[in-house]
Amino acid sequence: MRTFRVGGAVRDALLGLPVNDEDWVVVGATPDDMILSGFLPVGKDFPVFLHPDTREEYALARTERKSGRGYHGFTFHTSPDVTLEEDLARRDLTINAIAQAEDGALIDPFGGQQDLRRKVLRHVTAAFREDPVRILRVARFAARFHEFTVAPETLELMREMVREGEADHLVPERVWQELARGLMEARPSRMFEVLRECGALARILPEVDRLWGVPQRADYHPEVDTGVHNMMVLDMSARLDAPLPVRFACLTHDLGKGTTPPEVLPRHIGHEQRSADLLKKLCNRLRVPNECRELADVVAREHGNIHRSQEFGAAAVVRLLERCDAFRKPERSARCCWPVNATRAGAWGWRSSLIRSATGCCQHWPRHGPSTRRWSRRRRATKACWVTRSVIASTTRAPTRCSTRFRPARPARRSRRRGRPGRRAPARSHR
DSSP states (O other), X not given: OEEEEEXXXXXXXXXXXXXXXXXXXXXXXXXXXXXXXXXXXXXXXXXXXXXXXXXXXXXXXXXXXXXXXXXXXXXXXXXXXXXXXXXXXXXXBGGGOOEEOTTSOEEOTTOHHHHHHHTEEOBXXXXXXXXXXXXXXXHHHHHHSTTOEEOHHHHXXXXXXXXXXXXXXXXXXXXXXXXXXXXXXXOTHHHHHHHHHHTOHHHHOHHHHTTTTOBOOTTTOTTOBHHHHHHHHHHHHHHTTOOXXXXXXXXXXXXXXXXXXXXXXXXXXXXXXXXXXXXXXXXXXXXXXXXXXXXXXXXXXXXXXXXXXGGOOHHHHHHHHHHTTTTTOHHHHHHTHHHHHHHTTSTTOGGGHHHHHHHHHHTTSOOOOOOOHHHHHHHHHHHHHHHHHHHHHHOOSSHHHHHHHOOOOOOOOOOSSSSSTTSOOOOOOOO
């Protein structure tokens, strides 16, 4: 029984990157041998074991054979006769098909070290086409190692897989898992560029794919093309080190522009609501987690209003905060400002400084019980005064502008006598 370190751990060590997880392959052993050595079996589809001390994963060397469509259409074969080279041949990319023996010697039968030096993402064998998830993995590695290029033969093989319909059989949970990991990479736009080059983006995210070629007003967006703008926003969110919900909101905030009628271009009237409608279908299809779904919905509907919040009065800002549910969930609403700043290519720019300060003061808003309709107007005016005082006190970028344009709304004056608010009650008859 021989043990080898394989996969990303070897690749990252050769690149000088920190190694987080280590995977191991065991050659010349059976499941019974592993159990007798104290390993804990955990694999459901194929024999994988946990080390009794380190809890790292040890898998028996295996081969794969295509038996159907999609991610689960495989049969696996494990035996002591399976060699290390046969196990490495089933892997996706040459840079992931490098093994390291216990004495430190490297086993590289497919030229992974050479591709690392040349910065090329290349498939190992023609068996690459048997698993459609590998299309997503190549795109994700392109986002992580954004200085690498995809080998022409690998890109052509990915196109053939898309034409044959392999991308249509991807499991939604697996698609979201790879997309989420790709969004958190250093340059997430590279993932969508590669998916678009091979044609997979139109199958997986048609709402995003149709944004390319749609013009916008140049005075608001000098890049003009909506798809290019979307990728710029996404990369800016990565530079801001934004969390996953914010990056997903950046990706989906302008989906409605892809459905704008051609006769009204480059204007996009009402694209916010269309973006929210398309987002709902996308999230249901990919089973996106609620945290990402809710923030993306608020950003899609309100990002234009947050852009213009500097021009709002106190009552309008309070209505915006209420639509964003800022008084109940101020932490989530504060994240709405991240995509807005990313669209203007500036970290924490002045365009959302007021709404950020207003959202921050919502954390100190006293939590009361449910109010009746009679008090809703007065309570809203009280919120406006509360928010105004906090914002003017905390905003330092443009204090004069805020103090002149952001004034508290006064509640309607109600007469003590019965009648309409602010009007004199009719005189009573003395008959």
